[in-house]
Amino acid sequence: RKEVEQDPGPFNVPEGATVAFNCTYSNSASQSFFWYRQDCRKEPKLLMSVYSSGNEDGRFTAQLNRASQYISLLIRDSKLSDSATYLCVVNGRYALNFGKGTSLLVTP
Amino acid sequence: ETGVTQTPRHLVMGMTNKKSLKCEQHLGHNAMYWYKQSAKKPLELMFVYSLEERVENNSVPSRFSPECPNSSHLFLHLHTLQPEDSALYLCASSQDLRTSGSFDEQYFGPGTRLTVT
Numbered sequence A: 001r002k003e004v005e006q007d008p009g010p011f012n013v014p015e016g017a018t019v020a021f022n023c024t025y026s027n028s029a030s031q032s033f034f035w036y037r038q039d040c041r042k043e044p045k046l047l048m049s050v051y052s053s054g055n056e057d058g059r060f061t062a063q064l065n066r067a068s069q070y071i072s073l074l075i076r077d078s079k080l081s082d083s084a085t086y087l088c089v090v091n092g093r094y095a096l097n098f099g100k101g102t103s104l105l106v107t108p
Numbered sequence B: 001e002t003g004v005t006q007t008p009r010h011l012v013m014g015m016t017n018k019k020s021l022k023c024e025q026h027l028g029h030n031a032m033y034w035y036k037q038s039a040k041k042p043l044e045l046m047f048v049y050s051l052e053e054r055v056e057n058n059s060v061p062s063r064f065s066p067e068c069p070n071s072s073h074l075f076l077h078l079h080t081l082q083p084e085d086s087a088l089y090l091c092a093s094s095q096d097l098r099t100s101g102s103f104d105e106q107y108f109g110p111g112t113r114l115t116v117t
Helices: none
Strands: A004-006 A009-014 A019-025 A033-038 A044-049 A055-057 A060-065 A070-075 A084-091 A096-097 A102-107 B004-007 B010-013 B016-026 B031-037 B044-048 B053-057 B062-071 B073-079 B087-094 B113-116
Touching: A004 A084, A009 A019, A019 A084, A019 A102, A033 A060, A044 A055, A044 A060, A044 A070, A070 A084, B004 B087, B010 B016, B010 B087, B016 B031, B016 B087, B031 B073, B044 B062
Parallel strands: A009 A102, B010 B113
Antiparallel strands: A004 A019, A019 A070, A033 A044, A033 A084, A055 A060, A060 A070, A084 A096, A084 A102, B004 B016, B016 B073, B031 B044, B031 B087, B044 B053, B062 B073, B087 B113
């Protein structure tokens, strides 16, 4: 089983739509969780950390379900500029493990 | 603009060449990482340095040789590479787990796009 698994997409949504990404992780002892964003041919950048109680940052909401080893990201009111690949990230033994990413394309 | 810089940004090398990739972080971190990103594949962790000590080598072939002379600098020395080594090589830094008590977010450099001919 891969350490971090994501639906690769692509997700094609119109502007203003709400879209949700899901992720599962294999190590029940993991303690740190993040969503990163990666634009085409650029480096990954932190979008938000994911906390046990769930957290929100503007149009973005992250949820963590430790029992199911499941993480989600909800994007409301999608903008054209949200088009990117979203990476689910979970800590490993010495570093962060990255999922393959979910591709999002927001269209006019 | 991130606090992690990488040079060169692009590199084309033959299989018999020797070259080095350089990474520098200006964030006061004490852990540094090399990742490889190939097309259609997730980021692959190659090496981890924590407090200037290598703590992980993820079964990386010996044609890749890392060096961490201090907590701000990280090198990846390359020799006799294969075409399948063509990829984006990303450096990252963070606070070390033992310093911060948890896994902090990692900050990435812009990467070196390597092509092996």
